[in-house]
Amino acid sequence: MTEPGASSPDFEDQLISLLPRLRRFARSLTGSAVDADDIVQSGCIKALRGQAGFSPGTRLDSWLFRILQNTWRDELRRRSARPEGAAVELDLDLPDEVDRLGDRATLAAVRSAMRYLPEEQREALTLVSVEGLPYAEAAAILDVPIGTLMSRVSRGRQRLRRLVDGEPALSEGTR
Template sequence: MPDRTALIEEQIPGLRRFACALLRGNREAADDLVQDTLERALSHWNLRRNRGNLRGWLYTILYNRFLSDQHRVRRRGPHDALTEETELPGIDGGQHSVLEHRDLLRAFAALPEEQRAVLLLVGVEDLSYQEAARVLGVPIGTVMSRLSRGRERLRRSIHGELDEKSRHCSAALQRVK
């Protein structure tokens, strides 16, 4: 059986993605959150069920640490590193693809934290509804409704932005004629 360090190391890329998305692209804060999660997991390894779901356990620790940090920030006021505008990653392709990617990231970042977390766990990290419910500490029905609302809100946000852009372009073209 692999040692605990090897088991945990396999989960780090997914934990980083989840933390980065929760923290709206702030990679430094995400890395700190993952490090705190790993430290807590290693120090509480003996409390973990031997055959329990390691992945779910780690995501639960990370999400609970995130919530604790958010509560602390609300009590004390925002820290500069958490409120500064984050740089959006670039992608290959034409300018149109870059703009669509940017719009998607902004729409995703604008989602309520509960919807963002469910979309990340189910859509990106491929957790089942039941695993996501355990990680978030909510009933499975809540996961399903947050997922549905989050997807719909993303859809409306993206299509709304695209519709507004096309109306603006159309109006500009009519003025040119």
């Protein structure tokens, strides 16, 4: 960064080189390709406008994940057509698909199952398991104590496993 508020080519280059990961993050978080690219686009624009708020020497990926995360939360709040905690019947027959098609199908089932997790578990798993961030980093992005993060990660992973294994599931807090 040269002077505060100046548009830094460095910053932009780094942001552009992080785009594949930002898209993966957003895809996991939103469960939809369209929503994912929307939040990446508005998040990156916010980031470029607000790049003075980034502290050099800290992780740019974490900073951007946090912006995307907030963008998505705002969007969910805006949509909130479905009340929090509403039960939704899972309409997928996951295990059959998995047996038939093997590995690719397992991963497809994982992506489907992710969409049925409660938002806070999906957020935690996206940061820790999809993006591979250390727990401390993920807890800081989500602004929760590390113990809370660990409990979301463990509950999320158990629930995910049950969904992929085909346990008939009622999900709570889905969108």
